[in-house]
Amino acid sequence: MVRQLGRTTLDRPLIVAFISAPENIRDLAKYQEIARRLADPRSIRDDRERERLIGEGRVVVAISCSIHSTEIVASQMSMQLAYELATATDPETREILAKVILLLIPSANPDGVDIVANWYRKTLRTPYEGVEPPELYHHYAGHDNNRDWFMLNLPETQLITRLFWQEWFPQIVYDVHQQGTNGSRMFVPPFYDPFNPHIAPLLLREVGLLGHKIAADLQAAGFQGVITNAMYDTWWHGGFRTAPYYHNSIGILSEAASARLMTPVTVTREQLAQARTRGMDSALEARTNFPDPWPGGVWRPRDILQMEIIAARAVLTMAAKYRERYLRNFYELGLRALSVPSGAPLAYLIPAGQGRDENLAKMLTTLIEQGIEVHRLDRELHVSTDQAGEREAPAGSYLILLSQPYRADVQALFEPQRYPNRRLPSGEAERPYDVAGWTLPLQMGIEYLPIMSVREPRSAWRLTLVKDETEIRRDLGLPLRRDSKSPVQSPIPHPPRIGIYRSWVATADEGWTRFVLDTFNIPYRSVLDAELRAENSLRSKYDVIILPSQRMREIIDGNSPDRYPAEYAGGMTEKGVENLRRFVEDGGVLICFDAATELAIKRFGLPVRNALEGLRSSEFYCPGSILALDVDTNHPMAKGLPPRVDAYFINSAAFDVMDQRRARIVARYAAQNVLRSGWLLGEKHIQGKAALVEVTMGRGRIVLFGFRPQHRGQTWGTFPFIFNALALAESPRNE
Incomplete structure (x- = not known):
């Protein structure tokens, strides 16, 4: 069937x-x-x-x-x-x-x-x-x-x-x-x-x-x-x-x-001898976990x-x-x-009235869709936490009890992760398979508290099991989903003309950037290499261009013509770089995410450098973790954000700023206790360094994100930085 x-x-x-x-x-x-x-x-x-x-x-x-x-x-x-x-x-x-x-x-x-x-x-x-297609094999x-x-x-x-x-x-x-x-x-x-x-x-x-x-x-x-x-x-x-x-x-x-x-392919013994990974020193070496190596040949x-x-x-x-x-x-x-271990929280409380209703609706819907039970408090409770002692949980708050069949899911999503400090014999960091930390409320920018006890007897609790997205959005007074289109209202009333760079060296960061703008109903166009190479007047077509996270070499050189047809080979080239420079000097806003900051810093002579460049993983390593930022809330790019924000860092950048008249720091990595969830080796190299910088150039500006503000569409807590950066194209430059 x-x-x-x-x-x-x-x-x-x-x-x-x-x-x-x-x-x-x-x-x-x-x-x-x-x-x-x-x-x-x-x-x-x-x-x-x-x-x-x-x-x-x-x-x-x-x-x-x-x-x-x-x-x-x-x-x-x-x-x-x-x-x-x-x-x-x-x-x-x-x-x-x-x-x-x-x-x-x-x-x-x-x-x-x-x-x-x-x-x-x-x-x-x-x-x-x-060869693999020169595009993402999932649309986003x-x-x-x-x-x-x-x-x-x-x-x-x-x-x-x-x-x-x-x-x-x-x-x-x-x-x-x-x-x-x-x-x-x-x-x-x-x-x-x-x-x-x-x-x-x-x-x-x-x-x-x-x-x-x-x-x-x-x-x-x-x-x-x-x-x-x-x-x-x-x-x-x-x-x-x-x-x-x-x-x-x-x-x-x-x-x-x-x-x-x-x-089919032919694999040689020499290729197999050089293949190494965690748990396998060579694809030709027999071990207990690999008792019968394949000697090579044709593989179909x-x-x-x-x-x-x-x-x-x-x-x-x-x-x-x-x-x-x-x-x-x-x-x-x-x-x-169903039996909560001794010393573990009874529940997690998400207090009402945080003012981030879209973030909250997304997070609660995500929990419910994977089978986690979420309750709404219909009357206040007095609860004790391990952080702030006793406090009132107001009616309208949400409670996620740990006594439920998928308790492990609740714990894995709400607790901060502490990845073990794993090293290779050389002292270099042993790379995790994927990321090290992902604590969901931290990524979402949602306040939450572990509840250790409740003053009122269980018979006095008034809880309603929340069923679905529609119910949550109704509770929060948000627009309801009418069709397959996102119900989220655009945070930019009059969006500028936005272009998102799309390389033929396909990168998921570009796809997730489109996903975020589509989710928030912000219009944009994809900008391809051919347009960047040929277009001498980008400013006449765009107010903002976004470079998703991608290394400078890939952006400029693109795919090799030996491996791809001519229409998919080559990058934006030096001509494209020069056209981007002219775009900014003519008043445009160039937004660079994470690895793409390398291009702007090195090719445009910005008074900024990546303080982590050249460090070995034995000195500094942070693979896919959540770090704390201290934010200058007076800057237009910090509009609506609190002084402390959690950001996603995945082998990303931290900046030294040499000229603070041209380069204004919007956010810094925290001076103390930077790591919120995951693994951070060599904290001293990042403490207090700039994480988000606005640099003026000619009549325009360049925005350098050292972290991933839209990582995998998960980091709703830092989305406002993106929206505020887009809105810079509408606002007068803050000299």
């Missing part, structure tokens, strides 16, 4: 196939209800009913393919897997169909699959065959579409999250990926350290058990080069395979070595497909053979979550 979940970002259908025995398909509603009740032990009256549900239930397994659409083989594999399950009559397949309900998602990014397929056909039998997020599983910015993540955590509650989720060409042939769990402390130990053990089953089946089938305990960790929350852990489910990832899209998409089929069947076989075990563990993990 195939069901359409909804429409994608570019209005394609997003589908899921339900695969099971005919009698299970006929009774899908029954098994869905069993899964729902096992997910919430409060809905089960007694032990007898629990045993009946476990006895009758089916293991729900979700397999999702090609969310990263250049990792294209899995979407092809899904068709083969469906065919084999539908036609095979062997005992193993019959047992899978009888005891498992498979939710098969052939692609979590069908827009991207079309982009990649069209590009591959266009370049087939040309010198460019097999590119590779970051697998970084959206707690923020739920994208329609695809919203739809699949609803399928998983509000409708079907899978016990096992398998996310099928591909990795680079020259390393191991496939990674499967167990994962590398560090692990997130809010993941139940039982889940980590079950993840390892399934991973070793996959590895053993691949070895038995004659496949070499399978690695475990390498590269990929479970620290970070926001991926497809990590979100299940915070819903009491098992999350599995496999990463097969890639070909060149669908074109068919090899990838065969490995992924074996992996998928291994997961399904385990689910069938240990049906009762998976259902019972799922129930028990939810039950344990």
